[in-house]
Amino acid sequence: MSRLQKVFEQLPAAFLARLREIVSEENYEAVLTTFAAPRATSFRVNTLRAETRAVVRALEAAGLTLHPAPWKDDAFWVAPAERAALLASAPYREEQIYVQNLASMAPAWVLAPAPGERVLDLAAAPGSKTLQMACRMHNEGEIAAVEVVKGRFFKLRANLEAQGATNVRTFLQDGTRVWRYRPEHFDRVLLDAPCSTEGRFHLSDPASYTYWSPRKIKEMARKQRRLLFSAVQCLKPGGVLVYATCSFAPEENEAILDKTLRTFGDALHLEPLGLDLPAMQPPLAQWQGKSFRHNLSEARRLLPTDVMEGFFLAKIRKVRTTLRGAG
Numbered sequence: 001m002s003r004l005q006k007v008f009e010q011l012p013a014a015f016l017a018r019l020r021e022i023v024s025e026e027n028y029e030a031v032l033t034t035f036a037a038p039r040a041t042s043f044r045v046n047t048l049r050a051e052t053r054a055v056v057r058a059l060e061a062a063g064l065t066l067h068p069a070p071w072k073d074d075a076f077w078v079a080p081a082e083r084a085a086l087l088a089s090a091p092y093r094e095e096q097i098y099v100q101n102l103a104s105m106a107p108a109w110v111l112a113p114a115p116g117e118r119v120l121d122l123a124a125a126p127g128s129k130t131l132q133m134a135c136r137m138h139n140e141g142e143i144a145a146v147e148v149v150k151g152r153f154f155k156l157r158a159n160l161e162a163q164g165a166t167n168v169r170t171f172l173q174d175g176t177r178v179w180r181y182r183p184e185h186f187d188r189v190l191l192d193a194p195c196s197t198e199g200r201f202h203l204s205d206p207a208s209y210t211y212w213s214p215r216k217i218k219e220m221a222r223k224q225r226r227l228l229f230s231a232v233q234c235l236k237p238g239g240v241l242v243y244a245t246c247s248f249a250p251e252e253n254e255a256i257l258d259k260t261l262r263t264f265g266d267a268l269h270l271e272p273l274g275l276d277l278p279a280m281q282p283p284l285a286q287w288q289g290k291s292f293r294h295n296l297s298e299a300r301r302l303l304p305t306d307v308m309e310g311f312f313l314a315k316i317r318k319v320r321t322t323l324r325g326a327g
């Protein structure tokens with residue numbers, strides 16, 4: 001049986017029908033193939049623990065062929081056949097590298113927190129992006145990392161400790177409420193929102209797609225809307241927020257942005273991401289016959305490839321206060 005046949009047989013038919021409309025006919029087959037093809041393993045150098053050149057030397061000496069990330073940072077990928085050797089290497093065992101999909105690195109890369117800033121990570125566990133930001137900030141400044149699920153919160157804490165992130169305070173809390181305690185407090189906010197995880201579907205991991213349903217998309221959209229409201233309110237005027245999901249669903253992406261722009265009017269501007277990848281697509285202008293009201297054209301969809309998972313990204317600048325009665 002071909003890979004495509006397996007995809008048609010195993011992924012939910014309603015998901016596939018929606019996907020065809022979302023990614024357009026010309027990309028549909030290429031996207032479907034990625035659900036079955038072996039994927040490359042990507043990683044970041046943990047620059048809090050090691051120097052990139054030394055890690056690269058050690059991995060190459062272990063026989064690995066490293067391919068740099070498109071943004072030429074401290075990130076690389078290896079072919080699927082080299083995954084086992086990567087996970088057996090000394091840099092991996094010694095927490096000098098962190099395995100993370102390249103697409104999942106894009107949101108923190110776009111947010112670009114600087115040393116000394118106050119940063120909020122509003123949906124943080126298990127902490128891949130919190131760690132990435134701590135690296136970028138050289139452990140200087142402050143990251144508040146919020147997570148509502150207890151088990152995941154402890155995993156976040158353990159990861160931060162193991163990887164040497166010392167500028168992070170963790171909060172076991174519902175992110176939708178954070179704005180009440182810290183209104184307009186942060187220079188940058190990352191909302192890597194809980195989502196239906198469609199961009200991570202893979203036949204090698206049936207749990208990734210077995211629980212998919214249109215109802216789940218609706219439930220996630222409700223959470224995302226409330227979290228994005230909180231994220232905006234936590235952000236200082238002049239500050240930058242990145243909204244990201246690993247879902248294809250327009251209800252979780254364009255529709256959330258559209259509703260948020262309606263709530264806050266012209267206090268928010270969408271900005272270019274400053275990242276240009278071949279697998280990027282502009283956002284949808286309409287979905288199921290309804291046009292979005294706002295111009296969302298600066299947001300981007302990241303289509304999955306044999307290296308990257310699917311993602312959605314938007315960079316939002318807050319140009320004036322959004323607190324009622326202020327300004």
Ligand code: SAM
Binds near residue numbers: 148192
């Ligand atoms: N940013 C993480 C990373 O890169 O490792 C992944 C975050 S995952 C996409 C979304 C997270 O949000 C989950 O850990 C989920 O438990 C958490 N979450 C869901 N609802 C939340 C809420 N109301 N407040 C805070 N966190 C929430």
